[in-house]
Amino acid sequence: MYLAASALLAGTLLVTLPGSIFLANLGEFTIATSDLLLFTLPMFVAAMTVAAIIYWLMPTRARPLLGALVFSLAFLVWLQGNVLVWDYGPLDGRSIAWDQHLGKGVIDAIIWIAVIALSLALVPRVSAKTTLLFPVFILAASVVQFGAALLAQSADADVQSVKKFRIDESSKFAFSRQNNVILIVVDECQSDVFSEVTGQAEYRQVFDGFTYFPDAVAGSNFTQLAIPALLTGTLYDNAGPRSEFMEKTFLELSITTLLKRSGFDVGIYPWVGWGNETFFFHEDVASNLENRAATDSAERKFSEKNAKEVLQLIDLTLFRSAPHFLKRHIYNDQKWFALPLALSLVPDSMKQAVSTDNRYETNVFVREALQRTTAVDSAATFRYYHVKGAHRPLSVGPDLQFTDEVIDFNRDNYVASLKANIRELGTLLERLKTDGLFDKSLLVIVGDHGSGNTPDVYVRPVGHAITDEKRDHTFQKQKARGVPILLVKRVGASGPMQQNDAPVSLMDIPATIIAETGVNAPATGRSIFEIGPGEIRARTYGAFDYSANRSDYVGALTMYEVTGHSWLDESWAVTGVKPPGGVTDADRPAGNL
Numbered sequence: 001m002y003l004a005a006s007a008l009l010a011g012t013l014l015v016t017l018p019g020s021i022f023l024a025n026l027g028e029f030t031i032a033t034s035d036l037l038l039f040t041l042p043m044f045v046a047a048m049t050v051a052a053i054i055y056w057l058m059p060t061r062a063r064p065l066l067g068a069l070v071f072s073l074a075f076l077v078w079l080q081g082n083v084l085v086w087d088y089g090p091l092d093g094r095s096i097a098w099d100q101h102l103g104k105g106v107i108d109a110i111i112w113i114a115v116i117a118l119s120l121a122l123v124p125r126v127s128a129k130t131t132l133l134f135p136v137f138i139l140a141a142s143v144v145q146f147g148a149a150l151l152a153q154s155a156d157a158d159v160q161s162v163k164k165f166r167i168d169e170s171s172k173f174a175f176s177r178q179n180n181v182i183l184i185v186v187d188e189c190q191s192d193v194f195s196e197v198t199g200q201a202e203y204r205q206v207f208d209g210f211t212y213f214p215d216a217v218a219g220s221n222f223t224q225l226a227i228p229a230l231l232t233g234t235l236y237d238n239a240g241p242r243s244e245f246m247e248k249t250f251l252e253l254s255i256t257t258l259l260k261r262s263g264f265d266v267g268i269y270p271w272v273g274w275g276n277e278t279f280f281f282h283e284d285v286a287s288n289l290e291n292r293a294a295t296d297s298a299e300r301k302f303s304e305k306n307a308k309e310v311l312q313l314i315d316l317t318l319f320r321s322a323p324h325f326l327k328r329h330i331y332n333d334q335k336w337f338a339l340p341l342a343l344s345l346v347p348d349s350m351k352q353a354v355s356t357d358n359r360y361e362t363n364v365f366v367r368e369a370l371q372r373t374t375a376v377d378s379a380a381t382f383r384y385y386h387v388k389g390a391h392r393p394l395s396v397g398p399d400l401q402f403t404d405e406v407i408d409f410n411r412d413n414y415v416a417s418l419k420a421n422i423r424e425l426g427t428l429l430e431r432l433k434t435d436g437l438f439d440k441s442l443l444v445i446v447g448d449h450g451s452g453n454t455p456d457v458y459v460r461p462v463g464h465a466i467t468d469e470k471r472d473h474t475f476q477k478q479k480a481r482g483v484p485i486l487l488v489k490r491v492g493a494s495g496p497m498q499q500n501d502a503p504v505s506l507m508d509i510p511a512t513i514i515a516e517t518g519v520n521a522p523a524t525g526r527s528i529f530e531i532g533p534g535e536i537r538a539r540t541y542g543a544f545d546y547s548a549n550r551s552d553y554v555g556a557l558t559m560y561e562v563t564g565h566s567w568l569d570e571s572w573a574v575t576g577v578k579p580p581g582g583v584t585d586a587d588r589p590a591g592n593l
Contacts, residue, residue, distance in 0.1 A: 002067035006051035008138055009074035014044045016142040017081045017321060018313040030272060031309045039310040065120060072119035076112055078138055081321030084108065088327070091319075091334075095393075095409065098328050105324035112323050165281040165289040171267055172383075173372040175432075179380040179491075180441035181259065181513055185230075186362065186389035186421055187223065187271070189447035191216060191483040192459045192567055193411075197418050198497070206426035207497040209489045210443070213528060216486035217505045217539040217566050218449040221478055222546055225554065226448040226506070227270075227278035227386070231255055233510045233524030235542055237559075238578045241552040250280035255510040256382065257285050258521040264380045271360045271386040278386075314338040333406040334393045360388045361395060363402045366424045370431055380517075390417040392453060411456035442516050443489040446506060452480025459483055459567050475572070478543040478558070483566050488528065490516060502531040503565075505539040538563045542578075553580035 015037075022029060022036055051070075058066055086104045088096050175182075191214050198204040198212070219229025220236075229235045232249040236242055251257060260266040261284075268286040270279055281289055315336040319327055330337045358364055365387045388395070394407040396417040407413050425445065432438040451457050458476045486506065487497075508525040515527035531537065542557040556579040564571030 002055055002063060002070055003048075003051065005067060005071035005074045006048060006055075008142075009070060009077060010044050010047040010051070012074065012078045012081060012142060013317055013321065014040045014047060014314070018310075018317045021316050021320070022313055029309050029313075031306050035306050036310060036313065039306065068119045068122075069116070072116045075119075075138070076115050076323075077321045078142065079111075079115075080108070080323060081317065082142075084111070085320060086324065091316075091331070095333070095406075096328070096331060101324060108323035109325065164292055165283075166292055167269065167272070168288040168290050169269065171265070171288065171376075172269055173369050174267075174374050174376045174378070174381070175383070175435075175437050176265075176378045176381045176440070177375045177436070178440060179517075180437060181264070181380075181382045181444075181517060182441050183255075183382070183384045183444045183446070183509075183513075184425070185227065185271075185384075185386040185446055185448050186425070186485070187387065187391040187448055188451045189389050189418060189421070189485045190414075190450035190452070190457065190459075190480060191447070191485050193415060193418055193451075193457065194485045196460075197415060197422065203419060203422050204497050206422050206429065207445075207487055207489075209438075209493040209495060209497075210445070210487045211489070211493075211498045211500050211529075213486040213488070213500050213502060213504050215501050215503050215565050215567070216446075216484060217503075217541050217562050218447075218482050218484045219505070219507050219541065220557075221449055221481040221541075221543040223271075223448050224277050225542065225544070230446065230448065230506045230509055231279075231384075233507045235507065235540060236554070237542065238553050238557050238580050242554070243552055246280040247282075250285050251282065253510070253522075253524060254280075254285060255513050255523070256384065258510070258514065258523065259380075259382045259517070259519060260284065260287060262517075262519045262521060264382045265378045266382045266384075268384045269386065270384070271388065311338045311342055312336075335406065358395075358404075360386070361402060362387045362389060362421045362424045366428045369428050373431055373435060373437075375435055375437060386448075387421075389421055389447065390414055390451065396420040409453055411454070414451060414453075414457055438489075439492050439494075441489070442491050442513065443487075444509060444513070445485070445487045446509070447484030447486075448506075450481045450483045452477040475569075478560075479566075479569070479572060481543070482541045482560070482562070486528075488512065490529075500528075501533040501565075502528060503535060503537040503539065503562075504528040504531055507540075536563065539566075556580070 018040060019033075019036065022033070055063065055066070084107075086101070088101065195212075195214055198207070218226050220226040225236050228246060228249065232253045232255075234249050234253060236245045256266050256268060264287075266286045267288045268279060279285070283289060283291070315330065315338045318337060319330045322330055332340070359368070365385065392409055394409055394413050394417050395402055395404070396413070396419075397403050397405070397407055398413065398416055400416055400420045400423070402420060407417075429438065429443075432441065450459075452459070455473065455476070457480060459480050484506065486504065505525065508528050508531075511523040511525040512527045512529065513519075514521055514523040515529070539562045541560040541562055543560065544555040544557050546555075556577050558577050559575045561573050561575045562571050563573070566572075
């Protein structure tokens with residue numbers, strides 16, 4: 001019974017549960033199912049080997065109690081991970097209010113104590129054959145369930161574009177001496193807070209030559225939809241499977257595809273991990289994508305990226321299968337458990353393989369750019385970068401220094417994060433000037449969406465009082481996430497940062513780039529430089545609830561129309577709700593909020 005229970009415990013933690021989480025969230029990972037099993041099956045064999053050695057070394061009289069203990073733990077881990085799956089909100093960097101979940105802890109504690117006590121009391125008295133059947137049955141059922149999910153979804157996993165291509169970074173910071181378009185997404189940067197920060201001259205001066213558009217509206221409230229809207233000028237609306245939308249719109253309308261067809265050397269560098277779902281990966285979409293099928297024979301299967309993603313899955317598995325009072329220590333303020341543990345156990349030469357990937361922090365990105373920026377003879381280049389910016393968890397302290405510690409999210413720390421990000425971007429812009437590339441470049445610096453993560457980061461229009469107790473907090477958060485920063489420097493532009501109050505949308509960015517480069521290509525939206533500050537213009541925004549359970553649709557999209565300045569409540573009106581499948585909720589009235 002001991003070995004059967006050990007197999008159930010190891011199989012749940014290392015194979016079936018991480019596999020199930022992986023299959024339910026395919027878009028979150030770049031590895032394939034075979035990559036996952038390549039890591040987890042040897043881990044399972046190693047765990048069973050250790051279990052067998054422990055059993056062999058254990059005195060005979062102690063083996064029944066050991067078997068009972070392992071059986072109870074195996075059953076509880078399986079039960080917690082598959083049945084008692086508590087909702088703690090999206091694990092996207094935000095803090096978890098553990099005190100609000102104490103009831104879950106009480107329930108978990110009662111169940112865990114009762115099962116362990118009963119097992120220790122009863123299992124040694126039951127026949128070995130009877131005790132053997134239970135863990136074998138659960139393990140077999142788990143394997144069958146995992147196998148069925150694998151068969152049902154493996155085809156989808158294999159055709160996911162992010163899994164078919166890898167990003168060649170050899171020309172990441174190679175820019176044309178003649179003509180460049182550089183688009184930098186600084187995640188979760190909110191326009192009204194940016195306006196407050198750049199009221200100070202030292203931060204405003206960073207953006208000499210730029211035009212700041214405070215009245216900009218994002219396409220959506222989460223990166224998953226906001227980036228495709230920004231790059232294609234089209235917002236996904238739940239009318240059909242998102243995979244079909246991504247393929248069609250990226251191949252036909254994305255600014256990367258249009259520029260590549262026009263002779264630009266197009267390099268895309270999304271935030272891999274968070275940003276897997278933001279691109280449709282294809283040779284026609286970018287110049288720096290390599291088909292894995294043609295190069296896998298030369299790639300190390302046990303790669304750094306694969307190791308990191310498997311450890312992420314192990315962390316998620318431990319979090320899901322542990323009782324409430326242990327989850328906090330596994331989550332570890334978003335630093336997790338398996339990754340730091342692996343980092344402490346491996347030699348220095350291997351630490352990069354398992355370290356938390358911080359390369360998307362703005363300071364790390366800029367440091368890399370300073371080391372690698374070169375001018376090349378290419379006729380024209382387009383570079384897309386996505387950096388962490390002010391995304392949770394905050395990593396900039398009140399001293400404006402980047403740190404590995406998790407910083408509490410509040411307005412003061414959020415402002416500090418924006419200031420530190422602006423300083424880093426200023427260093428990058430100065431390097432472009434030094435190399436003679438600044439004047440030759442169309443530069444777009446944009447937030448994919450705003451923040452609004454706490455009430456003190458809701459939008460604060462000048463002259464409008466903050467009355468949190470009277471607010472619709474859901475709306476205020478969605479509105480704040482709908483007002484990202486947007487700054488554009490035209491080729492050859494110079495002088496103090498200008499402000500343009502035109503009512504623009506991030507979905508106007510493709511049309512703006514097309515107009516500024518003179519490329520002959522269709523694009524949805526309008527150039528932001530052709531829109532007058534006083535123009536009455538309705539802009540579309542879709543907000544949905546983030547879910548850890550992925551599908552080919554998103555949660556019900558609340559559709560807004562923003563007419564008037566986006567910082568003002570009265571400019572926002574709900575026009576409908578679009579649930580998965582595209583059937584409009586006709587019972588939801590439109591109207592001002």
